[in-house]
Amino acid sequence: MSGRSSGDLWERIEPLLLRVERPSRYLGCEWNAPGIAQGCTSVVLAYPDVYEIGISNLGLAILQEVVNDIEGASCERVYSPWIDMEREMRAEGIPLFSLETHRAVSTYDIFGISIPHELTYTNIINLLDLAGIPVHASDREEGPLVIGGGCGTANPEPLASFFDLFVLGEGEESLGSLVELVSRGKSQGWSRQKLLCEAGRLPGVYRPSDYEVDYSDDGLIEGIRPIDGAPERVRKREVDLEDWPYPRHPIVPFCEAVHDRINVEIFRGCTRGCRFCQAGMIYRPVRERSVDSVVAMVESLAGRTGHEEVALSSLSSTDYTMIEDVTKKVSAICGQRRMILSLPSLRMDGFSVEIASGLELGGRGSFTFAPEAGTERLRRVINKPISEKDIIDAVLCATRTGRRRIKLYFMIGLPTETDEDVEEIGRLVFRVRDAVRSDGMAPPTFNVSVSTFVPKPHTPFQWIRQETLESIERRQGILQANLRARGINLSWHDSRASTVESLLARGDRRLAAVVENAWSSGSRFDSWSEHFDYACWEKACEDAGTDPVFYLYRERERDEVFPWEHLDFGLDRDFLFKEYQDALEGKTSPDCRGGQCLECGVCDEQGSGLALEGIWSS
Numbered sequence: 001m002s003g004r005s006s007g008d009l010w011e012r013i014e015p016l017l018l019r020v021e022r023p024s025r026y027l028g029c030e031w032n033a034p035g036i037a038q039g040c041t042s043v044v045l046a047y048p049d050v051y052e053i054g055i056s057n058l059g060l061a062i063l064q065e066v067v068n069d070i071e072g073a074s075c076e077r078v079y080s081p082w083i084d085m086e087r088e089m090r091a092e093g094i095p096l097f098s099l100e101t102h103r104a105v106s107t108y109d110i111f112g113i114s115i116p117h118e119l120t121y122t123n124i125i126n127l128l129d130l131a132g133i134p135v136h137a138s139d140r141e142e143g144p145l146v147i148g149g150g151c152g153t154a155n156p157e158p159l160a161s162f163f164d165l166f167v168l169g170e171g172e173e174s175l176g177s178l179v180e181l182v183s184r185g186k187s188q189g190w191s192r193q194k195l196l197c198e199a200g201r202l203p204g205v206y207r208p209s210d211y212e213v214d215y216s217d218d219g220l221i222e223g224i225r226p227i228d229g230a231p232e233r234v235r236k237r238e239v240d241l242e243d244w245p246y247p248r249h250p251i252v253p254f255c256e257a258v259h260d261r262i263n264v265e266i267f268r269g270c271t272r273g274c275r276f277c278q279a280g281m282i283y284r285p286v287r288e289r290s291v292d293s294v295v296a297m298v299e300s301l302a303g304r305t306g307h308e309e310v311a312l313s314s315l316s317s318t319d320y321t322m323i324e325d326v327t328k329k330v331s332a333i334c335g336q337r338r339m340i341l342s343l344p345s346l347r348m349d350g351f352s353v354e355i356a357s358g359l360e361l362g363g364r365g366s367f368t369f370a371p372e373a374g375t376e377r378l379r380r381v382i383n384k385p386i387s388e389k390d391i392i393d394a395v396l397c398a399t400r401t402g403r404r405r406i407k408l409y410f411m412i413g414l415p416t417e418t419d420e421d422v423e424e425i426g427r428l429v430f431r432v433r434d435a436v437r438s439d440g441m442a443p444p445t446f447n448v449s450v451s452t453f454v455p456k457p458h459t460p461f462q463w464i465r466q467e468t469l470e471s472i473e474r475r476q477g478i479l480q481a482n483l484r485a486r487g488i489n490l491s492w493h494d495s496r497a498s499t500v501e502s503l504l505a506r507g508d509r510r511l512a513a514v515v516e517n518a519w520s521s522g523s524r525f526d527s528w529s530e531h532f533d534y535a536c537w538e539k540a541c542e543d544a545g546t547d548p549v550f551y552l553y554r555e556r557e558r559d560e561v562f563p564w565e566h567l568d569f570g571l572d573r574d575f576l577f578k579e580y581q582d583a584l585e586g587k588t589s590p591d592c593r594g595g596q597c598l599e600c601g602v603c604d605e606q607g608s609g610l611a612l613e614g615i616w617s618s
């Protein structure tokens with residue numbers, strides 16, 4: 001085993017570190033960073049954003065350990081070099097390098113890139129280019145297999161020409177199978193072509209070049225054809241959390257990360273059925289980790305990291321069926337070790353707030369709630385039917401436990417939204433504040449954050465058009481006029497960035513030219529407001545001959561073939577369409593945990609009844 005390489009590359013990297021911001025981003029050698037075995041099948045995993053964000057990504061941390069636990073395999077990391085480091089690397093001709101051994105990424109067998117969201121696409125191309133790897137898969141004759149994973153694979157089509165393969169769904173098993181295949185291919189001297197053909201037949205692995213897309217004269221997709229015996233559809237993979245108690249040795253960074261804490265997933269999936277939420281759809285069914293496993297993980301990770309906070313994470317933590325038991329046991333560990341226990345995603349109900357309030361000592365920190373919409377009517381449309389009473393009760397409960405900051409998240413541009421719905425966001429915040437005063441307390445500070453709704457693939461809203469920029473900006477004006485008061489801080493995401501996100505979210509392969517144009521004109525870190533350049537994206541569309549209106553502002557017909565039609569995340573199309581129709585009529589659908597299966601398709605196709613037997617009956 002070896003730590004940092006003493007090779008030529010490190011000697012050339014080291015002097016650059018004196019000239020860049022936060023050199024610790026490129027050092028490696030953090031606490032728990034793995035020792036790397038030499039002479040084996042080598043993997044490097046990338047997160048396409050800066051170190052402080054990437055090091056907090058749980059998926060990447062899990063997969064790195066999973067690969068390092070495979071005999072004969074090693075796995076290292078790389079994150080997007082910040083602007084200053086990229087400049088220095090390009091000036092000195094230094095290629096993208098791994099953090100553990102500072103080896104050139106182009107020398108590995110597998111280059112796995114996480115795709116967290118659409119505004120990282122230009123960073124992804126930049127990673128390939130900095131590595132000296134041809135950005136188009138068709139131009140690669142050697143070098144690592146470039147594999148994409150993460151929630152961006154729900155529709156990876158705008159990136160299809162840049163990747164050799166994608167892993168759909170959860171990567172624990174798929175990445176392991178790919179590593180084993182590459183090891184076999186190396187030992188048997190397979191060609192790159194043979195290796196890619198074999199990889200494209202593994203369950204959960206999608207090889208975009210195995211599919212051809214036909215377009216009609218009016219630009220719609222006529223069909224997506226598998227070639228050379230590829231399956232009609234590629235099905236995502238999912239794992240049983242009990243079999244994968246990772247991470248076991250999370251890396252502790254030298255510098256401050258966005259999440260400096262132990263992160264233990266208590267379950268995956270969600271069946272609440274919020275119609276805008278892609279994660280809630282594509283990660284079904286719900287799979288819980290047992291209380292004993294959670295407790296064992298917390299105990300062991302507390303000893304191995306020294307973190308002062310434990311987060312029990314999931315899409316909606318208080319939906320965990322044994323939440324009271326697990327918080328009691330984990331709180332006891334936290335008490336002994338002087339750690340804080342937090343539940344990062346809370347439902348807006350008294351039960352959730354009471355549970356969460358009891359965790360942190362002395363009313364530290366803030367509470368975050370996401371009513372999403374200003375009126376009960378619109379909350380029914382999105383199938384998040386929280387009453388105003390629920391919202392007020394949750395905030396009262398939080399302030400009674402001493403919270404002095406309440407964060408409230410809303411969206412604008414939701415389907416069927418009217419100006420009245422937007423005005424009500426302001427009125428709702430004031431009514432909540434008045435309720436706190438009537439309860440005899442000084443109101444906390446309200447941080448109201450408003451984002452722009454983006455319709456996403458594999459959700460009931462995949463058929464709907466994006467709201468225009470003009471309309472969103474007008475609604476932001478309504479918010480500004482309605483939410484001016486001391487103690488209320490209003491902020492919103494740049495709606496132009498949401499427009500680019502929307503363009504790419506439901507885009508097809510033809511958008512590759514737009515992404516490449518934006519990248520070659522200098523777009524990087526598009527999710528960072530100080531770096532986002534809308535004009536650059538407008539020009540990228542113009543130069544590619546792409547009409548964004550076709551992708552953004554067009555309601556889809558019921559039977560339109562979507563670019564992601566061949567990618568099977570388990571969801572039944574008729575279920576999604578019915579949910580869409582019910583949304584337009586303001587009808588809600590129950591959480592199937594109550595026992596009423598809505599036939600979304602996930603459990604039926606699995607045939608395992610995993611969710612129903614394991615959780616619903618408990």
Ligand code: SF4
Pocket residue numbers: 271284285286592593596597598599600601602603604611612
């Ligand atoms: S198939 Fe039925 S029980 Fe299973 S997740 Fe979907 S709605 Fe729920």
